Amino acid sequence: MKIFNTKEIYEADKFTLERQQISAEDLMEKAAVQIFNWMHTRLNGDQTQIYIFCGVGNNGGDGLVLARHLVQHGYRVTVCVVNFNEHRSKEFLINLDRLKEAKVWPKFLGESSIIPQLEKEAIIVDAIFGIGLKRAVAPWVLEVFREINKSNAFVLSIDIPSGLFMDHKVPNNDEAVKSSYLLSFQVPKLIFFLPDTGLFLDQWELLDIGLDTDFLMHAPSDYELIGKAEVLPFYRPRTKYTHKGTYGHVLIIGGSYGKIGAVLMAAKGSLYAGSGLVTAFVPKCGLVPLQSAFPELMVLTDINETEITNIDFNFTPTVIGIGVGMGTGTNAVKAFSLFLKNNKTPLVIDADGLNILAKNPDLFSDLPPQTVLTPHPKELERMLGKWKNDFDKLIKTKEFSKKHDCIVVIKGAHTITVYGDKGYVNSTGNPGMATGGSGDVLTGVITGLLAQGYATLEAAVFGVYLHGRAADIAIRECGFQALVATDIIAHLGKAYLDLFVDQVNSLQDEQA
Ligand SMILES: NC(=O)C1=CN([C@@H]2O[C@H](COP(=O)(O)OP(=O)(O)OC[C@H]3O[C@@H](n4cnc5c(N)ncnc54)[C@H](O)[C@@H]3O)[C@@H](O)[C@H]2O)[C@@H](O)CC1
Ligand SMILES: [K+]
The missing domain is CATH 3.40.50.10260 (YjeF N-terminal domain)
Known part of the structure; x- marks a missing residue:
């Protein structure tokens, strides 16, 4: 609307x-x-x-x-x-x-x-x-x-x-x-x-x-409110004679000692959003926890035990999500910069990936067209500088998006996805989502949609909607306080199913 x-x-x-x-x-x-x-x-x-x-x-x-x-x-x-x-x-x-x-x-x-x-x-x-x-x-x-x-x-x-x-x-x-x-x-x-x-x-x-x-x-x-009616036309049904290759291969790059969970949540988010295959690239310390916690995931490791130092993989992913739990130490900055110089694959960048970009703005010119950036307000401020108020923030984000040809997902109570002069205001989500890891899940969901062939802007807008809707469905069982990021992942399936529930049935369901 x-x-x-x-x-x-x-x-x-x-x-x-x-x-x-x-x-x-x-x-x-x-x-x-x-x-x-x-x-x-x-x-x-x-x-x-x-x-x-x-x-x-x-x-x-x-x-x-x-x-x-x-x-x-x-x-x-x-x-x-x-x-x-x-x-x-x-x-x-x-x-x-x-x-x-x-x-x-x-x-x-x-x-x-x-x-x-x-x-x-x-x-x-x-x-x-x-x-x-x-x-x-x-x-x-x-x-x-x-x-x-x-x-x-x-x-x-x-x-x-x-x-x-x-x-x-x-x-x-x-x-x-x-x-x-x-x-x-x-x-x-x-x-x-x-x-x-x-x-x-x-x-x-x-x-x-x-x-x-x-x-x-x-x-x-200049702005559109995104609800079910707006995202439904984006939905791509799965057809019969397809296989896992049809739905793309996501690579999630990130993690460091003590922050492997971020990669786990992003990777799970991708797979639950429907990508065919997901591989994680993490420091060596991530191998055992990831393989034990999530058998559907494939894992590649860096040569280093505790942090990423050299991003090297032997296949061509459909899309890469990078930055979650990665850290901003010298090794991570070096590895990330070199990766950006050589990369041609579509990207979703979150968390420490954004922090490194903010500190090294010359790297923005190495981003592929329509890279999706998913900052929370602090990360956005690091990239744009201070703004006077919310309206000024949006003006600055639009200028930034045009300058670097990127899609900026401003995370918040009503996440606004900005591309060029246009902003898409999300209508789903709730205060329960103010919990560690929910951003990692979003990165995963958006990469998962991109892997399946969704257009970039659609993947960002639809991903934000689904992520919020999953949390809205989850809080019916657990309330705001007890909602954790993995609950959002667990309810992504219901968020998809909910796309096809009409308003009346949805209300009856809520009252039950
Ligand atoms: N298409 C619509 O949405 C319709 C809107 N209507 C109503 O019309 C409203 C807009 O009416 P108006 O344009 O008359 O504006 P408002 O009634 O919102 O504002 C009052 C008037 O005071 C003046 N003014 C502005 N700032 C002032 C200030 N600080 N101190 C003193 N005076 C100030 C303005 O010239 C303005 O005409 C809408 O918000 C809505 O309630 C309805 O009547 C009909 C249809
Ligand atoms: K009024």
């Missing part, structure tokens, strides 16, 4: 009004009625006090329309207009009149107004700012945000939590409304998925307000 920025949303809006021959107030009515229906279905006439905080733009207009419908259905509603601007939008003014016609008189809050006491049993609707917030918010309006946050009431935000900017960070963590539930219009926004801004929202849901489907389908977007 496409993630639109502010400009693209306003364009979709304009296109829809022209195509459907409707006015902006008609679209606002449609949008706000969706919110009313959502609330009415759940509240069913309940007399809980509802405070609706409206701004004076169209987000505020949505709040006024909602207020009118709630009042007309007998709900207890107090409307507060946060009067932050002399200029009020046309649709806001039309709906203010309509509200007055319905005999509702909003309280107008200004710089010196006293904000009503907000009881924690109340429901607060946050319709102060939407996607139109452009400049710093006045201090007294920030105070309104703080009062809402302090109330501990249930906060239902409309479109986005008020105070969040669509393209930069909030200056301080108390300068935007914290939503308990967010109802957003038609398309997800990038701010839902970034650590700096995502912390202002908990759950979110999209409401279809009837924006033009042709526009939504054809308009280009």
